[in-house]
Amino acid sequence: MPATLAEIARQAGVSAPTVSKVLNGRAHVAPATRDKVEALLREHGYRRKRGAARPRPSGLLEIVFHELISMWATEIIRGVENVARQEGLTVVLSESSGREEMGLPWVDGVLTRDPAGVILVMSDLTAVQRELLVSRDVPFVVMDPAGYPADDVPSIGTTNWQGGYTATRHLLDLGHRRIAVIGGPESVLCSRARIDGYRAALETGGVDCDALVRHGTFQTEAGHRIARELLSAPAADRPTALFAGNDVTAMGIYQAARELGLRIPEDVSVVGFDDLPVSAWMGPPLTTVRQPLVDMAEAAARLVLDLGRGVQPGMRRVELATSLVVRGSTAEPPPGAQDA
The missing domain is CATH 3.40.50.2300 (Response regulator)
Known part of the structure; x- marks a missing residue:
């Protein structure tokens, strides 16, 4: 039989209510304490039971950018907002300041916010971070992944x-x-x-x-x-x-x-x-x-919300088509410049 919460609390040197807070993703737990308790919970096989989707009292849909500084990000936010508005959700933004992987404090914040879903844009999760989100039934999707996503990580991209x-x-x-x-x-x-x-x-x-x-x-x-x-x-x-x-x-x-x-x-x-x-x-x-971009963001938002409702995608990797738009910045090369 798995260890009781009281036994995990004893091993971690904390109270049983603190372990319960960590298990349920609640706030007001120091990051170092949360990390210690999380490790013990994983060691003893604790994870939320699958089945009916768990309600998300926060009503949040979170987008994580590795950098939030361009018009490109605005288009993605617009697409996610289109879906969030229909679902009565509020969009919140996080940024990893140029890093391709999010730090552990971000995961702690996500568990506290308990969003309906997380969309990571050109960002990656470590195996530990994925496990933390999976163990709390926080669905996530990677859009335009920075690296090759793991087989079990749903992603939206383009050709x-x-x-x-x-x-x-x-x-x-x-x-x-x-x-x-x-x-x-x-x-x-x-x-x-x-x-x-x-x-x-x-x-x-x-x-x-x-x-x-x-x-x-x-x-x-x-x-x-x-x-x-x-x-x-x-x-x-x-x-x-x-x-x-x-x-x-x-x-x-x-x-x-x-x-x-x-x-x-x-x-x-x-x-x-x-x-x-x-x-x-x-x-x-x-x-x-x-x-x-807007279509990709909308697809990512719908996918992550479906995952939160317990609907498994037909494909884990979705790519939307690109197309060439010809305008005025291209023409034949200058005379005499054709030969390499």
């Missing part, structure tokens, strides 16, 4: 590889051969997939551009800095087109081109990724790969 391939194929079809890419962090799954799609398109076209692969941060500043480096090369070596890992990076590329006296698309073509609302208003309007 990043296909998007990278389509963007690069568009530039090749226009006649470009010196095509650079500025991705996001090398450790992030969606960035790697977009660059892999880029490489595949170049290989299919018989073009070798390994020297033109750059890893950025998905932020404007990195796009600007790296684009200045690439576009400052002599005309014979300068890329005639740049594929940006996201639209925010493309904004930095636009600024770098302006500073160097280069015209878009006459001197250099630019393709982004996301199709943020601002992309259509850039000068010139940005050709970009549309990933349906």
